[in-house]
Amino acid sequence: MEPRVAVVGIGHAGFAPITAGLSYKELMFEAAQRAYADAQVDPRADVDSFVCCSEDYLEGTSIFDEYVPDQLGAVQRPVQTVAADGLFGVATALMLIRSGAARVVAVEAHSKVSDVLTLGAIEQFAMDPVFNRPLGVPALAVAGLDMNAFLERTGLTEEHCAMVAAKNRTNALDNPRAAYPADVRPEDVEDSAPVYWPLRELEVAGRADGCVVVVLAAEERAGDLTEAPVWLLGAGWSSGSPTLESRTWGEADFVARAAERAYAMAGIEDPGEEIDLAEVDDVYAFKELQHLEALGLGTAGGLAEMLAEGELEADGDLPVNVSGGSLGQGNLFEANGLARLLECAEQLRGEAGERQVDEAYVALVQSWRGVPTTSAAVVVLGNEEGT
């Protein structure tokens, strides 16, 4: 389908547990300045449409879309808010460009979660008010239930999950943006306190502030804006049941459906062979494995082997979360997807420094909206060699 769409600029700000002394607007302004400079665009003249990603309760403001245009250069322009992770914003930009409504689109997502004092109560507020909330079910409990069902079904173990947590925290040591780099061994993870067993403290991504702005352009404009376009080869998104009672536990079927669409659009038939690196959701360590399985990048048994042989490490056959993932970079909430896209864009441009993966041509990005949702988006990116 035409036209082709490319990432032509990307910028970020924050990526710290607390960004004290910066308002969310100022955080967005810094990320936007960098993205527009990267794409060499003037948002007042060159960007046709703006997409922001946010949720009211994470901001403490109702109708948060009121507060986005000024710091993005989007005043008196077409601006919309998508109540979703940033990758859904990228999907929206893709549709806007393909429809002909825009040639250049800016997508923004941020987290200023350090403004929030009662995150647990807010996360619980996402659950059914009549049947779930009276039981006092924190988000971590839902993650613990899903982890236990996942391990039961696949035969993967707590040790495998600990290896994921250790890998990602250690990867973050090479990532200057990461908020939670640490020299963590699997045994440290297994020794950490259970929060909602089998889920342990070091398997839960710490929260962080940050903002990412991405500029996407139709092919006809992309050539003018960058020498190193990162092509959006495929995008897919899907939801499952939002209801705890009627969803498929222990399995991310919605990720599999999203991937199927993204692969079909990108013409990918054998993801394990064709994808050179992946940045996938790991807000809870077991989720990385569950998502890799749903993405068709490994079976339960295969993943155990890949972990044992270091194939998911930065220098392995399928580097996963070289950035450090959410465990290493911090949980950026609606900005998680764009943070992963940022890593892949840098990798595909050959700008990832210490973390640079050899022969990186095609990258996969996946996000999940967190408990209690069953919504996920998948994007496949490629550089000129990867198309």
Next chain:
Amino acid sequence: MREKVARPDEVRRWPGDFPVAHRYTPGLAGDAFLTALRDRGAILGSRCERCAYTYVPTRLFCERCFAELDAGVELGPEGTLVSFTIGFVGLEGEPLDRPVTLGLVRLDGADAVLLHHVLDPGDEPLEIGERVAVVLRAPEERTGSILDILGFAVAEAESD
């Protein structure tokens, strides 16, 4: 930006909240479920014949095919433990005095699971696949709430 707040005593914060509360009706399907639970101690579900799927609690519609459903199926009171978790922290991460156990149970006759507390798991470790049974509050204490169910208890061996 050229100018930033660089001194810790110059960071300004402002407190706030959402100064409202909410009242949630259980809806058309929820009303049927909670009425039966309160009055009869029965757990009702809704069956979609087209999708061959039985929901619990009751639902007005099938999320898979959009068919209109009724509250025509009675489920349980026993079922199978599909997953469980043992919690050591509260909503904001504060340590709990006593761990809590939550379980997902597929009641006999249902495809969906029901989420609730697992009561007194005792010394014997719980196992996924184990048989459990619903424990209800006494009839006179029931108000029409999911808390009219106290939780699940491991089923006695003879009831297997």
Next chain:
Amino acid sequence: MSGTRVAVVGAGMTRFMRRAQETGKELAWEAARAALDSCELTLADVDAVCLTSAPDAFDGVHMKGEYLSDGAGGFGKPFIRTYVGGGSGVFTAIQGWYTVASGMFDVALLVAEEKMSSTQPHPQGAFLTIFDNILERPLGPNLLWIFALEMNRYMSAYGLDKRDIASVAVKNKRNAAGHPAALLGQADITVDDVLASEVLAWPVQRLDVSPISDGAVAVVVASEEAAKRITDRPVWIEGVGWNLDTTYWTNRDLVYPEYVENAARMAYDMAGVKEPRRQIHVAEPYDPFDYKELHHLEGLLLFEKGKAPEAARDGVLDREGDLPSCPSGGLLGVGNPIAAAGLMKIAELFWQLRGEAGARQVPGTPERGVAQAWGDLMQVGTVVVMGNDGGPPKTAAGLPVVQTPPYTAGGHPLSDGGFRSALGAVDHRLGARYSWDAGVAVGRFLDGLRAGKILGRECRRCERVLVPPRMFCERCFRETDGWIEVEHTGTVQTYSICHVSWDMQPLDPPEMPAVISIDGSDGGFLHMLGEVDPDGVRIGMDVEAVWKPVGERAGSILDIDHFRPRRQS
């Protein structure tokens, strides 16, 4: 535009009710099911789902789009919730348009839901949190203020007669009398009834305002190829436009909605509409308040600035008038479950342009209509132009096909008592707490207030002094250049005399919120007037800040106690 043409092929809605027994999911399903039934499709025919709903604080669910997704048909499908405040309902049609026009999906189901009755003690409470966390919320603003401030500015600028504006409320409530889903249809209401209704926040009176409601609306859109398979009477989405103005609403002249004009021009360009007043035959502008419909008709370029009220007075906007406006009955008559009410306008144009609006059908053969919604802090315009390619189909006898489809499904209203005593109803107060980082600009501004100074930021490129200050200039998209201390004096841009609190309790004495333009700056902010009789307040009045004593200042917008008429110095 390069994409495929997109048509509306089906629509359905629930009744609009003050309090629904249904959950939000159930309302969404009832509307979605009715919309699919109306075009004989099933959920399996739907390729993508687009949902909208205004703030989460209404339904009282964090990430409420996810919560509602199964009711909207999102199970197993590509699903996205968008929102632009009150503009959301019409925006969903825009979302549906680009979802299909992208060529990636053939059939999309659009759902808009709002359950406002959940919010306690009053749904207005959800609006307390739409204002700026740090600079406005401490003043205790309620939603009525901003409408009253805008309405006063609009009326004063053009010397408008309140009777002309009230005629819009009368028209819409009368129109709604023919609507099976309406909450407040009233065939015998008069202008005198509106003018005699309680003054809430002058100039806003109770009957100038649309009622708080629960409800849902759904619409099915399809690509040209799919549409022709589904129906012989598709209604085409000919143009879409949307536009968001600056957050700093107190820096703008509220007399005219430029953002609506921008959105309208985008939609008209796409639709090839060059003379809107001639080419648009029926309009569904956004009417949460009666004056808003008029304001928006002007923004839609259907009337000259300040001229829509006389058109209302002269019957031009009546169902039988030259430009029928809100033939549905609008928000004022049918009800205002925010996002759902916006999508209701798209559904109404669909029915009107198919000749299916029954008792509400506008006469003649309308070929093109425009729907519009508005939202946020007097900030968002969303516009959709729809057309039927040359008039509704004719029967063999040459008569228009007129039928009233069974598009209203569901809706179990609860009385006040029924709501209070509903079995199994759950009460929950989310104790969410925040500690917002004021950042550089607002942090320094607060420090300035504590020291008895009002600070602005200067942009040397556009030569403006910005109050409230920000580190960026939104016009130039560059960093502002430095701090400027501005005057303690200013001018009343607009004001209101507000007699009720946000939860509708009487206030005596009334509050006098005002937008104050600050001397020495190009901006201003919301604050309170004091030391003046309500009858003595005027737009354009010179005022001065009255500061709290030094020891009582806390680095807060409340360090200025109020503004009073400027004394001769």
